[in-house]
Amino acid sequence: MNINLKQYEVWFVTGSQHLYGPETLKAVAVHSQEIAKVLNASSAIPVKVVFKPVMVSPDAITELCQSANNAAKCIGLITWCHTFSPSKMWINGLKQLRKPVAHLHTQYNRDIPWGTIDMDFMNMNQAAHGDREHGFIWSRMRLSRKVVVGFWQEEATQEKLGAWTRAAAAWADWQTAKFVRFGDNMREVAVTDGDKVSAQMKFGFSVNTHGVGDLVKVVNAVSEKEVDALFKTYADIYDMTADLKKGGKRHKSVRDAARIELGLEEFLTAGRFKGYTDTFEDLHGLAQLPGVGSQRMMAAGFGFGGEGDWKTSALVRAMKVMASGLEGGTSFMEDYTYHMQPGNKLVLGSHMLEICPSIADGRVSLQVHPLGIGGKADPARLVFNTPAGPALNASLMDFGNRFRLLINEVDVVAPEHSMPKLPVAQAVWKCRPNFEDACAAWIYAGGAHHTGFSQAVTTEMLEDFAAMAGIEVVVIDADTKLRQFKQELMWNDVAYGLKSGWAA
Numbered sequence: 001m002n003i004n005l006k007q008y009e010v011w012f013v014t015g016s017q018h019l020y021g022p023e024t025l026k027a028v029a030v031h032s033q034e035i036a037k038v039l040n041a042s043s044a045i046p047v048k049v050v051f052k053p054v055m056v057s058p059d060a061i062t063e064l065c066q067s068a069n070n071a072a073k074c075i076g077l078i079t080w081c082h083t084f085s086p087s088k089m090w091i092n093g094l095k096q097l098r099k100p101v102a103h104l105h106t107q108y109n110r111d112i113p114w115g116t117i118d119m120d121f122m123n124m125n126q127a128a129h130g131d132r133e134h135g136f137i138w139s140r141m142r143l144s145r146k147v148v149v150g151f152w153q154e155e156a157t158q159e160k161l162g163a164w165t166r167a168a169a170a171w172a173d174w175q176t177a178k179f180v181r182f183g184d185n186m187r188e189v190a191v192t193d194g195d196k197v198s199a200q201m202k203f204g205f206s207v208n209t210h211g212v213g214d215l216v217k218v219v220n221a222v223s224e225k226e227v228d229a230l231f232k233t234y235a236d237i238y239d240m241t242a243d244l245k246k247g248g249k250r251h252k253s254v255r256d257a258a259r260i261e262l263g264l265e266e267f268l269t270a271g272r273f274k275g276y277t278d279t280f281e282d283l284h285g286l287a288q289l290p291g292v293g294s295q296r297m298m299a300a301g302f303g304f305g306g307e308g309d310w311k312t313s314a315l316v317r318a319m320k321v322m323a324s325g326l327e328g329g330t331s332f333m334e335d336y337t338y339h340m341q342p343g344n345k346l347v348l349g350s351h352m353l354e355i356c357p358s359i360a361d362g363r364v365s366l367q368v369h370p371l372g373i374g375g376k377a378d379p380a381r382l383v384f385n386t387p388a389g390p391a392l393n394a395s396l397m398d399f400g401n402r403f404r405l406l407i408n409e410v411d412v413v414a415p416e417h418s419m420p421k422l423p424v425a426q427a428v429w430k431c432r433p434n435f436e437d438a439c440a441a442w443i444y445a446g447g448a449h450h451t452g453f454s455q456a457v458t459t460e461m462l463e464d465f466a467a468m469a470g471i472e473v474v475v476i477d478a479d480t481k482l483r484q485f486k487q488e489l490m491w492n493d494v495a496y497g498l499k500s501g502w503a504a
Contacts, residue, residue: 003301003324008075008169009048010102011068012036015055015085015134024124028082029054031108035152039078044155044162046325047075047169054082058089065093075172076100078161081130082108083123087137094141100171100468101145102164103138105131106152144467160460167464170318175204177274179303179313180267182212183282186307191448194311194398202403203469205274207310212278216285219263230258234292238366238382250378253288253368257380260286261293268302275303275313280352280374289374291353291381292366295425298356304332305450306354311396312450318465319394319452328455329358333393333427335449338435345435346413346428349393349453353381355425359455360384369423386427386455388414393451394462401500404492405466406447407459408438408476427453432478441476441485472496 014032016025033051040049055061068074076099107127138145146164150157185193196207231254235245243250268276276297280289298304301324303317316332323330332354339346352371357364364384371379388411395406410429419426431438459475466473472492476485 003173003321005046005166005169005321005324006048007073008165008172009050009073010076010078010165010168011050011052011064011074012039013052013055013064013077013079015079015081015090015130016083017085017089018056020083020123024083025054025056027124031082032080035080035106035108038153039158039161042158042162044158045165046162047165049078050074055085055089058092061090061093062096063093065097068097068099074099076102076165076168078102078104079134080104080106081127081134083126084130085134087133087140090134090137091141094137094143100164100168101138102161103131103135103145103147104152104157104161105135105147105149106157108152110151110153144470146464146467163458163460164464166322166324167461167468169324170321170465171468173274173321174314174318177205177314177317178272179205179207179275179277179310179317180271180273181207181209181277181308181310182215183279184209184308186279186281189307191397191446192305192307192309192311192450195400196310198398199311199314199403202471203314205314207314212282212284212286215263215267218267219260219286222259222262222266226262227255227258230262231255234258234366238364240366244366244368244380250368253378254366254380256287256377257290257292260288260290261296264290264293264297265300268297273302275305275317277305277308277310277313279307280376281307283374283376286376288377288379289353289371291379294354295357295382298331298354299358304354304356306332306334306351307450309448309450311398312448312452315394315396315452319454319457319462322461322465323454323456326456328389328391329356329360330452330454330456331356331359333451333453335393335451336426339428340435346430347410347435348426348428350422350424350426353379353424355382355427357382357384357425359386359427359453360425361387367423381423382425383423384425385415386412386425388412389455391427391429391453391455392457392459392462393453394457395448395451397446397448399446402496403469403471404445405462405469405471405473406442406445406476407462407473408432408442408447409459409478410438412455432476433480437480437482438476440482441480444486445474445476445489
């Protein structure tokens with residue numbers, strides 16, 4: 001899966017003022033163009049960085065912000081004040097701006113030229129206090145932005161901007177996204193449900209339901225030739241036992257799965273949906289619960305949520321966008337069961353079928369086994385382990401007066417034992433800061449059992465994303481102390497209660 005992030009651009013905007021005269025402003029523009037060019041060429045920044053003229057008046061700033069709002073390719077601004085830029089000039093523009101902003105606090109020169117520095121140099125290079133003026137107006141107006149501090153040529157600075165651009169790309173992707181639910185929410189389940197109207201108002205994406213019969217019509221229209229071609233793909237890239245291949249007694253199960261996958265792909269593509277949900281409680285007309293089809297749809301970049309979990313489907317899609325082009329995969333996930341051995345406490349993450357092969361370690365096998373839920377034929381699924389390394393789980397919940405994004409950083413480990421009787425894709429991890437505190441913190445925070453799991457997306461990206469969405473974000477990591485974490489949740493209840501006018 002590789003979603004093309006080069007279709008997006010961020011505008012590099014430098015603040016100054018007329019006071020310094022045309023020669024200084026000309027030099028400011030040259031310096032700004034050089035910085036924008038370097039950022040655009042940086043491998044850490046996956047989108048285009050476009051230089052914009054230096055801003056020296058309220059009218060120019062307002063026009064720029066209005067243009068950014070209306071530019072489909074523009075997903076945000078990077079602002080910087082080379083000289084001093086009086087912040088009142090920015091008020092009207094910022095009041096109208098609807099695109100995310102990263103405030104880059106840097107300066108053109110890395111070092112002070114100790115032997116030659118004079119007042120001309122000082123007048124030119126005023127970011128140290130120009131950016132403080134710029135920062136004040138953002139804080140005074142209670143506006144969200146990301147502040148990145150560092151020299152513009154340093155890799156660490158570019159990486160922070162890159163993380164922000166990935167979040168901005170995912171945010172832009174959400175604004176016109178459509179997600180489809182085949183059937184409704186799993187009956188009597190709370191956390192996977194929520195207010196879809198509030199979600200559209202807050203996030204931009206829409207969620208609507210189609211009866212599973214609408215999908216079945218498309219599945220049934222798939223030709224045998226198309227099924228033949230997809231089966232050949234399966235045979236080329238996955239390990240399969242002989243009874244699943246042509247002439248085998250369970251070959252039909254694989255063909256049924258391939259037909260469902262092709263129907264899913266056609267339905268999603270024709271409807272311009274960026275993700276979907278299904279539920280084992282509503283499979284009328286489908287031969288089996290979509291397994292390999294859902295796995296491969298995620299690998300193609302679609303969001304997915306089981307049991308009608310539309311919030312996780314949307315989150316997985318956003319994380320797929322953020323991760324595009326990076327090493328490591330991203331998948332729908334569920335904390336399934338525990339290994340509670342003293343000194344070696346682990347979580348086994350999996351699901352009935354639907355784990356994305358982008359997180360697979362090595363070659364994948366396609367298998368068919370019974371599924372003791374759903375009442376349908378034995379479904380085909382891809383089976384694999386997940387490579388060791390750092391990862392995270394993220395959950396998006398609806399708390400009535402607000403949405404909360406919860407993140408737990410984890411470390412995936414190689415399974416110590418084989419699991420020959422567990423024919424599902426899975427990942428085994430250790431929680432940060434430790435098993436007991438991580439699980440307790442997750443439960444105190446009301447975290448869902450479904451998550452977006454990734455070995456590519458970082459906490460920084462998700463924090464930037466939450467800031468763009470204007471939602472609460474809570475992180476469980478190596479530094480988490482449970483007493484402080486519980487206090488943070490309490491403070492957040494008060495803060496968001498005041499913001500919404502209703503204390504939960």
